[in-house]
Amino acid sequence: xxxxxxxxxxxxxxxxxxxxxxxxxxxxxxxxxxxxxxxxxxxxxxxxxxxxxxxxxxxxxxxxxxxxxxxxxxxxxxxxxxxxxxxxxxxxxxxxxxxxxxxxxxxxxxxxxxxxxxxxxxxxxxxxxxxxxxxxxxxxxxxxxxxxxxxxxxxxxxxxxxxxxxxxxxxxxxxxxxxxxxxxxxxxxxxxxxxxxxxxxxxxxxxxxxxxxxxxxxxxxxxxxxxxxxxxxxxxxxxxxxxxxxxxxxxxxxxxxxxxxxxxxxxxxxxxxxxxxxxxxxxxxxxxxxxxxxxxxxxxxxxxxxxxxxxxxxxxxxxxxxxxxxxxxxxxxxxxxxxxxxxxxxxxxxxxxxxxxxxxxxxxxxxxxxxxxxxxxxxxxxxxxxxxxxxxxxxxxxxxxxxxxxxxxxxxxxxxxxxxxxxxxxxxxxxxxxxxxxxxxxxxxxxxxxxxxxxxxxxxxxxxxxxxxxxxxxxxxxxxxxxxxxxxxxxxxxxxxxxxxxxxxxxxxxxxxxxxxxxxxxxxxxxxxxxxxxxxxxxxxxxxxxxxxxxxxxxxxxxxxxxxxxxxxxxxxxxxxxxxxxxxxxxxxxxxxxxxxxxxxxxxxxxxxxxxxxxxxxxxxxxxxxxxxxxxxxxxxxxxxxxxxxxxxxxxxxxxxxxxxxxxxxxxxxxxxxxxxxxxxxxxxxxxxxxxxxxxxxxxxxxxxxxxxxxxxxxxxxxxxxxxxxxxxxxxxxxxxxxxxxxxxxxxxxxxxxxxxxxxxxxxxxxxxxxxxxxxxxxxxxxxxxxxxxxxxxxxxxxxxxxxxxxxxxxxxxxxxxxxxxxxxxxxxxxxxxxxxxxxxxxxxxxxxxxxxxxxxxxxxxxxxxxxxx
Numbered sequence: 001x002x003x004x005x006x007x008x009x010x011x012x013x014x015x016x017x018x019x020x021x022x023x024x025x026x027x028x029x030x031x032x033x034x035x036x037x038x039x040x041x042x043x044x045x046x047x048x049x050x051x052x053x054x055x056x057x058x059x060x061x062x063x064x065x066x067x068x069x070x071x072x073x074x075x076x077x078x079x080x081x082x083x084x085x086x087x088x089x090x091x092x093x094x095x096x097x098x099x100x101x102x103x104x105x106x107x108x109x110x111x112x113x114x115x116x117x118x119x120x121x122x123x124x125x126x127x128x129x130x131x132x133x134x135x136x137x138x139x140x141x142x143x144x145x146x147x148x149x150x151x152x153x154x155x156x157x158x159x160x161x162x163x164x165x166x167x168x169x170x171x172x173x174x175x176x177x178x179x180x181x182x183x184x185x186x187x188x189x190x191x192x193x194x195x196x197x198x199x200x201x202x203x204x205x206x207x208x209x210x211x212x213x214x215x216x217x218x219x220x221x222x223x224x225x226x227x228x229x230x231x232x233x234x235x236x237x238x239x240x241x242x243x244x245x246x247x248x249x250x251x252x253x254x255x256x257x258x259x260x261x262x263x264x265x266x267x268x269x270x271x272x273x274x275x276x277x278x279x280x281x282x283x284x285x286x287x288x289x290x291x292x293x294x295x296x297x298x299x300x301x302x303x304x305x306x307x308x309x310x311x312x313x314x315x316x317x318x319x320x321x322x323x324x325x326x327x328x329x330x331x332x333x334x335x336x337x338x339x340x341x342x343x344x345x346x347x348x349x350x351x352x353x354x355x356x357x358x359x360x361x362x363x364x365x366x367x368x369x370x371x372x373x374x375x376x377x378x379x380x381x382x383x384x385x386x387x388x389x390x391x392x393x394x395x396x397x398x399x400x401x402x403x404x405x406x407x408x409x410x411x412x413x414x415x416x417x418x419x420x421x422x423x424x425x426x427x428x429x430x431x432x433x434x435x436x437x438x439x440x441x442x443x444x445x446x447x448x449x450x451x452x453x454x455x456x457x458x459x460x461x462x463x464x465x466x467x468x469x470x471x472x473x474x475x476x477x478x479x480x481x482x483x484x485x486x487x488x489x490x491x492x493x494x495x496x497x498x499x500x501x502x503x504x505x506x507x508x509x510x511x512x513x514x515x516x517x518x519x520x521x522x523x524x525x526x527x528x529x530x531x532x533x534x535x536x537x538x539x540x541x542x543x544x545x546x547x548x549x550x551x552x553x554x555x556x557x558x559x560x561x562x563x564x565x566x567x568x569x570x571x572x573x574x575x576x577x578x579x580x581x582x583x584x585x586x587x588x589x590x591x592x593x594x595x596x597x598x599x600x601x602x603x604x605x606x607x608x609x610x611x612x613x614x615x616x617x618x619x620x621x622x623x624x625x626x627x628x629x630x631x632x633x634x635x636x637x638x639x640x641x642x643x644x645x646x647x648x649x650x651x652x653x654x655x656x657x658x659x660x661x662x663x664x665x666x667x668x669x670x671x672x673x674x675x676x677x678x679x680x681x682x683x684x685x686x687x688x689x690x691x692x693x694x695x696x697x698x699x700x701x702x703x704x705x706x707x708x709x710x711x712x713x714x715x716x717x718x719x720x721x722x723x724x725x726x727x728x729x730x731x732x733x734x735x736x737x738x739x740x741x742x743x744x745x746x747x748x749x750x751x752x753x754x755x756x757x758x759x760x761x762x763x764x765x766x767x768x769x770x771x772x773x774x775x776x777x778x779x780x781x782x783x784x785x786x787x788x789x790x791x792x793x794x795x796x797x798x799x800x801x802x803x804x805x806x807x808x809x810x811x812x813x814x815x816x817x818x819x820x821x822x823x824x825x826x827x828x829x830x831x832x833x834x835x836x837x838x839x840x841x842x843x844x845x846x847x848x849x850x851x852x853x854x855x856x857x858x859x860x861x862x863x864x865x866x867x868x869x870x
Contacts, residue, residue, distance in 0.1 A: 062509025090702025115682025120166025133381025754810030
């Protein structure tokens with residue numbers, strides 16, 4: 001039956017026995033609540049009522065789900081985005097910049113878990129997928145927190161209903177009822193006086209002059225739900241306004257961002273057994289400065305104007321055919337348009353003197369960017385999903401089968417001043433990146449189709465959950481044309497054949513109620529997951545897709561403008577005439593296999609704990625957004641490189657650079673293959689705990705200790721094979737700890753809440769960029785570099801890391817409640833309460849600015865929060 005999250009009562013009745021009633025059973029998404037009733041012989045008039053919450057241990061589901069309900073969403077201090085909520089959960093890894101109190105500029109930060117990739121994260125709305133067409137179908141929506149009733153994060157043993165094995169996030173939207181209910185939520189950091197200062201002597205010694213600054217952060221929402229017609233049609237609507245103005249370290253201009261969101265939901269139930277829901281959410285976002293950081297001039301900080309918008313629409317029908325048989329069907333749409341433009345006055349008319357002179361300037365050593373930003377882009381992607389399922393449930397058996405079909409298209413446009421970027425090393429002209437701009441490429445997705453069957457049998461104390469999923473993927477690169485650019489002629493290309501994929505993925509989860517009392521569960525699973533794909537796959541082979549050619553540049557006339565007669569030879573002879581990459585005829589879709597085993601135990605009526613082991617392997621290679629397959633340049637082999645002995649500038653140890661045979665320069669015919677001999681393993685140990693406290697309070701958290709080891713020594717360029725076998729290195733285990741909670745004190749309506757998150761610092765590399773001039777200097781003129789430059793690693797993996805990131809956020813508030821259902825909660829939120837000055841990123845290029853911080857954690861923030869429920 002279709003039970004939404006909430007509080008339920010269960011009544012056990014049988015003639016000749018007392019009636020037994022269990023009240024206060026809290027049902028969450030993605031969980032099975034075991035409810036036991038003790039029936040004694042007696043007259044049918046007698047009854048027993050027991051009030052109790054759901055058990056803390058799920059003894060029937062092998063997967064680990066972590067649910068954040070509306071109470072926690074309203075009380076635990078976060079920035080109000082789904083990824084910020086996810087970061088507070090055990091096993092969930094923060095990928096990208098930190099977002100202290102929402103100070104990340106309303107910009108997404110990605111999540112992963114137990115060795116999965118960020119593209120493996122699936123976001124469902126009411127059980128239907130909403131992932132986008134961008135970044136290999138990443139979850140890209142900016143969800144309206146006020147429109148969500150509950151968030152359920154599943155981090156292991158994801159069933160056959162999902163194609164990937166990362167985080168499965170199911171958002172349960174709010175819906176109206178027979179009474180009018182509403183919420184007003186205001187969260188504000190009015191100005192920079194609400195922030196501390198975390199500038200330290202260490203940061204100053206590393207070259208930081210001014211720290212990050214929050215100028216203002218505002219997050220306001222209003223929600224209202226109720227009946228259109230009682231017992232038949234209900235509505236829920238919410239509007240949200242966000243403004244985030246921040247200033248990065250050593251930057252004089254702000255990152256000014258705004259987002260406006262409208263969410264609406266209609267629920268129609270013409271009969272008891274049939275329900276129809278309709279959902280729509282629209283977000284319009286603007287970003288005044290796309291890129292900011294030390295040495296990035298304001299004119300080079302691109303912007304995202306008003307075309308940046310996100311739409312999600314959904315229609316769903318659910319029918320309880322009988323108490324044992326449930327069917328549903330629905331349609332979902334994710335429509336995302338985003339653009340990165342030059343700042344006003346920077347884009348110039350093609351072919352004019354200013355167009356040539358206002359190319360982007362980039363220093364590879366310092367990271368400096370000036371004159372103009374990165375090339376302008378426009379990306380449009382529409383993804384639609386049709387899905388249906390049927391579920392048959394008995395007391396001990398549950399069978400679900402269904403179909404999911406995604407389709408749509410993605411379009412990319414790009415333009416650039418001078419059709420190039422001028423690059424420097426320590427201020428000296430070094431090279432140019434030539435672009436095949438202007439380009440306009442379209443890549444349809446015909447089918448991302450999934451058929452699945454998921455079974456579950458409970459046999460006494462054991463629940464076995466086998467599943468099988470079939471995935472079919474088909475995207476195309478149709479015939480297309482594009483106008484001429486500075487370095488490319490007008491182009492007309494025929495359709496490019498793109499491989500289709502057929503995959504079977506078996507799933508198996510097992511849960512064992514060890515003592516039969518619902519308090520101790522042994523669980524585990526072995527599951528195969530395909531890696532998520534999107535039109536990005538065909539974009540790799542579309543000849544009009546963005547492409548580059550790197551050439552040396554000497555600025556012979558010293559006018560600061562790159563001209564054709566100053567360029568060296570091409571390093572990509574297919575540039576402008578076709579794609580340099582094509583798929584192998586036997587290319588297989590990458591996949592991974594997850595193994596896990598663990599035990600959970602309810603220690604007392606309010607305390608539970610668990611311990612698990614996770615392992616993930618990638619037999620076909622790690623699926624990476626920038627390089628999803630092994631690129632094999634069949635025109636070049638390792639034998640075409642000559643070793644040149646130089647010295648590691650860090651410690652003087654021997655270092656080898658491999659110089660390409662000049663006859664092979666520019667020969668490019670890259671075939672994407674599944675790598676042979678590639679192995680990668682993730683191993684993790686995780687301990688979790690949960691404490692249920694009086695007054696609906698709760699504390700949860702856990703410790704994760706893990707590492708990933710890679711072996712990949714099969715690339716063409718031996719310069720990339722340094723440290724390719726990490727099994728011969730000492731790769732350390734890293735620690736991540738989380739603790740989150742909410743507790744209403746038993747006096748004066750005072751509430752305490754907060755979270756502590758400790759993430760391992762990112763692994764750091766040191767890149768040594770050797771260009772022709774430098775190699776001549778290092779070898780005394782005995783070696784002439786063929787390539788424009790070679791980047792060599794100077795430190796081994798597993799030896800250099802940023803410090804552990806510790807963030808303590810807490811809040812103190814007071815609630816005022818009235819008997820008519822009205823309540824007012826006032827709260828002071830304190831983010832980064834310890835005023836940590838953690839370095840998020842730093843310069844990794846060998847040179848005078850090596851290890852200089854490029855981003856640091858926001859200093860302590862104070863936020864005022866008011867929530868009114870009526």
